[in-house]
Amino acid sequence: MSAPQPTTEPMRPRRVPPQPTPESQPFWDGCARHELVVQRCSSCERFSFPPTNRCQHCWSDDVVWTPVSGRGEVFTFTVYRRAYAAELADQLPYVVGIVELDEGPRLITNIVGCEPSRVRVGMPVDVVFDDVADGVALHAFRPREE
């Protein structure tokens, strides 16, 4: 997995720790150790997201947290030009994107490490992690350097 990015990296919104549920806790535990994990069905071998107790595809209850590649592409994105919270005002502009992982699931995330004006639909990206609190990290994606 990629190394943590310095917190001084620009174009990333202030990010607050999520409030996990018992079902989602393993996902955030994975982020905390800088590993992206998604539930995979032991029966049909397909991935399910968001966290669940049942495979979205075949309804099996045998879903197992599985590390994924962290590779994907930008499915779509939007650049925030307006702050919805005072604390975000000095973070503008920042990019909220939907990344489609090579394994299939699509995640809401931030696109970081490049100017917002350079982000494109279809752009290949890799996961990075941002330690936002003690034992808590959030995923983001940055353009892949080939």
Place this chain on the structure above:
Amino acid sequence: MYQRSAAIVGAAHSELGEVPGSTGLGLMADAAVAAVADAGLKPSDIDGVVVRGPDDEYAFQQQLGERLGLNAAFSTSLDNGGASQTLAVILASLAIEAGLATTVLCGYGRNSWTRTRQAGSRRARMNQSTHNRAREWRDSFGYFGEPATHALGAQRHMAMYGTTKEHLGHVAISVREHATRNPHAQMQTPLTMEEYLAGRPVTDPFGVYDCSLRTDAAGAVVVTSLDRARDLPHTPVVVRGFGSHNNLQGWTVDDHMVTTAAKQSGERAYRIADVTPADIDTAQLYDCFTYMVLAQIEDYGFCEKGDGGEFIAGGALALDGAIPTNTSGGQLSEGHVEGMLQVVEGVRQLRHEYPEERQVPDARLALVSGHGGNTVCHTTLILERG
């Protein structure tokens, strides 16, 4: 199959715009009283109530019944977001045809502008999503507000089909043009492309003119049997058909944000009503954002998928255009009442109530849409001049 036996006989909205001190329930009561009066009916005629209130209000139908002294054979509050208001008319029509109720009051009320002004509320609302799930998966990434959800769809549409910011501008400008002839509209000044493009940016590709308004208002309609409707004062507006579709797996799944649930909902509605897109004289579409008009114009088959931008830029939405759309100004320029005013406008156009400058000539069929519930629920009405 539905026998086309229900009709809308009353339609009204409350005071609309910035109504200081208003409540959603109070406005809803005002619209309900006006709609029942418009229908030429009395309170005891109402035996069905299907409504929706602000999302944090439980059992809004009970609150309204208490306020207006109504019991009901058939009643519920709906939870399909912006798709609920057209769904209310669908449920009313089905209940009437099935004999479960005879005359159903449908409506929605909100006081969004007033709420925004209440001390502390703005900050609280902006800083945290209402639902636990959104807090977990959105707020942590700075994903706040409804504009972003629709902007994500717009950006994808732009990437796939070459749709431009100017195309979205033509939606805003077209509906504003309609609003200049609506004395109730919140925005009555014409909008130029230059002003549109200079609008305060929100979240790409949206600026302020891509976003619907904050409105205090309610709308209501009364639905009854077509037989009964013929004895009432207004030309009946027949509920000729309807459809719905719900992409419950989510907005970000498959291609839902580019080909929306309007497509399947529209196909069902056309089939049940036995009409085609070419038969529709006016469309009243759920326009929470400019992009949603463009997507629905395509999804409803008024043009091909991907051609919406050029179609609209060519004047399609105007009163003399290919499909006069949101002729009241819609939620972008008249006021945002979660689709309820679209139902009211559809009824008024089919009654030929307006002066020539605002009337769709010889309007016989209107398509009305509702969209919401995390942008995945969609409902369609096809209304016909009786």
